[in-house]
Amino acid sequence: MSFLQTFNKFGMACSHVHSKDEFIPLSTRLFPKFQGADAYRLSGIAARCDWVVLSDRKEPFVASRLNTEVENVQTVFVSLRSHEVALEYFFSSVLPRLKRKFVLVTGSEDITLPNQTDKRWPSLPANLRERIVHLVEHPLLLHWFCENLDEQFHAKISPLPLGIVEPDVDKDMKVRASDWGGLATRAKRILCAHRVRDGEQWQLRKHVTELARTHWRSFVTILDEPVEEEEFYALLRTHAFVLCVEGGGLDPSPKAWQSLLNGAVPILRTTATTVGYDKLPVIKIAEWSKEALTLQKLEKWHDYYFYRGYMINNKNQILTRLKLDYWWNFITEPIKYS
Numbered sequence: 001m002s003f004l005q006t007f008n009k010f011g012m013a014c015s016h017v018h019s020k021d022e023f024i025p026l027s028t029r030l031f032p033k034f035q036g037a038d039a040y041r042l043s044g045i046a047a048r049c050d051w052v053v054l055s056d057r058k059e060p061f062v063a064s065r066l067n068t069e070v071e072n073v074q075t076v077f078v079s080l081r082s083h084e085v086a087l088e089y090f091f092s093s094v095l096p097r098l099k100r101k102f103v104l105v106t107g108s109e110d111i112t113l114p115n116q117t118d119k120r121w122p123s124l125p126a127n128l129r130e131r132i133v134h135l136v137e138h139p140l141l142l143h144w145f146c147e148n149l150d151e152q153f154h155a156k157i158s159p160l161p162l163g164i165v166e167p168d169v170d171k172d173m174k175v176r177a178s179d180w181g182g183l184a185t186r187a188k189r190i191l192c193a194h195r196v197r198d199g200e201q202w203q204l205r206k207h208v209t210e211l212a213r214t215h216w217r218s219f220v221t222i223l224d225e226p227v228e229e230e231e232f233y234a235l236l237r238t239h240a241f242v243l244c245v246e247g248g249g250l251d252p253s254p255k256a257w258q259s260l261l262n263g264a265v266p267i268l269r270t271t272a273t274t275v276g277y278d279k280l281p282v283i284k285i286a287e288w289s290k291e292a293l294t295l296q297k298l299e300k301w302h303d304y305y306f307y308r309g310y311m312i313n314n315k316n317q318i319l320t321r322l323k324l325d326y327w328w329n330f331i332t333e334p335i336k337y338s
Helices: 003-010 044-048 083-097 126-135 200-213 229-238 255-261 273-277 295-307 315-320 324-336
Strands: 051-055 062-066 075-079 102-107 141-146 157-159 187-192 220-222 239-243 265-269 283-285
Touching: 044 075, 044 102, 044 324, 051 083, 062 083, 075 083, 075 324, 083 126, 102 324, 141 324, 157 273, 187 200, 187 229, 187 295, 200 220, 229 239, 239 255, 239 295, 255 265, 265 273
Parallel strands: 051 075, 075 102, 102 141, 141 157, 187 220, 187 239, 239 265, 265 283
Antiparallel strands: 051 062
């Protein structure tokens, strides 16, 4: 299967390796999809939570897995594959039963909260959105970590990157960062390789591809044709930067995570979601406009991240911040100090 075929099917491929340096990366996505909520395997962040609400677009639409006694629950994960069903179940069947202060994690789908701006789904019903907004006032809620956050509306809510997507494993997978190489192997170029489908949701990526063909053509490599996975990884390892244009949802991963694993710096648009990338080496732009990327900016960024050695000198710290353990500690920190 070519990289682009894999990308179109899953979102991003991951190479499996066996090494003493391998580690489990952050992951919020649950599988298998569309086989009913009972069929999901728990992995990533969800597998570590005390109470997991699962949802699907096939019957049964919702399922609940309680991994401890109700009175001991301190972490709750709500999977939003069928987001309205899952949220209604959380409000009616989970929240009233909680006894201790808790942390909430929502994700595993591209829908955005609290406004639901993804064009593939309708806006949230007004009453459900109102309950979501007022949830931050609940006396037991310590913090809410939200994948695809579209509005930073309260101090008790933070964006959570989705990390890596891997549908075909029965448990948490392990990855290993490649050899990042030195200055001589990292071109002063930006890689543009993203999925574009029909529909309004994908117009932004079409727009960025057109900018890459015209205004940015002297310093952007466009991946038009399918390539094998290893060739794609080689492109990540030889390019300094990667365009991570939001398409499904607002989150620029899994491509941003995969880029960093291969030593390339993601370029993102600033949104409430990408605040969650502030502790990682990423470049943020205000809008995907022709002025956002220039040869002069590219020279400046390359000098800082590669010529002066930021990426290679901070490799261990960067990789630590891609790990599941790092994000689980981040998520549970409010509990430790409550």
